[in-house]
Amino acid sequence: MRILYIGGGFVGACSAAVAADSGHNVLVFDVDESKAKKLGSTDREAILSCIHEEGLPELLIRNRERITFTVDSQELAPFIEETEAIFMCLPTPEKDGAEGESDLSFYEQAVGTISPALKARQRGTQSRRIVIVNKSTVPIRMIDYTQELFEKQGVKNFGIVSNPEFLVEGRAVEDSIHPNRIVVGAHTPDDFAIMRRLYQRFFDASGIPYIEVNPYEAACGKLLANFLLFNKVVTTYDVVGRTCEYFTNVSFEQVRKILVADQRIGSWGLYDSLYAGGSCFIKDAGSLAHQLEQAGSHATLVRSSLEANVFQRDHWFSRAETEAKFDWANKSVAIIGLAFKYGTNDMRNSGAIGVIQQLLGAGVKEIKVYDPAAMDECKKYFRPEKNELYSRISYSVSEHEALQGTSAAIICTDWIQFKTLSETIKATVAPPYLIMDGRRIMQGQFAELQALGYDIIAVGAPFMKGHASPAV
């Protein structure tokens, strides 16, 4: 089949690559010229610099004959002539200051771009049916709005399908090849049939639930799944972590063993962190709250989860002053890890963003940052042209370089290579020195570091004052 993807980001690029790998002919249209060029290249490093996902370069390069990336809207018409499905993989961020309402402008703009080609198909008769597939995470009633948008443009003979994406960044390709479920929401048997052919690879596979529902249920299921997951991690950070912080001799890892032994609780999300970030959880919880309130319901728990997430990050940061009596003013500080989680270069809603802003607000002299994949992303967030304070951020080539000459290190991302960070710290900076471990990545070395005089403030633990260190 011929499939068109609109938007070649994490979702669009990864699912388009898997579609090509399934034997389909795929065109990916994006407005970002540099991204389209890199993803369309055979340069592994260029692809990874754009979307850091394990296995993506290999999959794209292997299927190069069946997948094309373009920014040229003129290429849409000839391709759409024979296309049966168009996947909409566009950003649906939260509108600025709108308490969760989705910004659908990317979507609306894309409808405007593809509609002329849709109307022109089959010499304007539009005789071949086509499905428009909402793969973006969208409001529950989006299907009606999508219908309206295309009809207004004069597009005919089309179906709208809701096919939410459940991949997890950091293992997006693996999740696209082996999804834990496929959810297809459609109105007509014809549209379900097109989707089954398109997803033949999964429809026939044993062990992958293929769930057919109506489009509202599909969109709703995605938002609710994300909220349940978000709520679980925030509960772990703000309730489990906080309990272990306020009561001495209660280790987070020991308590975790007790909790995860209960299969009803399960082990997913039972780790501690400074912030539940990423592109989806926060905006989708906000969107759910907004939709519930618009529908006349309350959204108390959803809003509380969002607040708890922010609270626990800010509370943790404040402990440097309140517990370690550390004064950030004029200090040089290392940030170890920028991505919202390991395995990705994505910094959307990363815990590090809030921490950097707090540090600048507290008057630090310099912030030395290091991340194995997200340095370019960080530069986009903190352009000195936007705010002169951002010139205080410098980019190091390694954790070792970032630590040199600093008075404190803040660990924001749990990259596996940071598991040996305590050794680098010991070899690079001497106490008095403050370590803020936002991931408990060094929990096995806390006692040793404390004995050597390092002060430690970790999520999910009381303040550990360095034994040999004088007051900071």
Ligand SMILES: NC(=O)c1ccc[n+]([C@@H]2O[C@H](COP(=O)([O-])OP(=O)(O)OC[C@H]3O[C@@H](n4cnc5c(N)ncnc54)[C@H](O)[C@@H]3O)[C@@H](O)[C@H]2O)c1
């Ligand atoms: N990232 C995830 O882990 C994930 C998982 C499940 C669902 N989702 C949902 O999928 C959707 C896309 O997320 P993403 O992470 O891939 O976003 P992304 O920002 O990585 O990618 C979106 C792409 O769309 C392009 N774009 C913007 N406007 C366009 C237009 N008018 N025409 C063509 N292309 C345009 C952008 O240049 C970008 O490359 C969102 O709704 C998100 O909530 C994301």
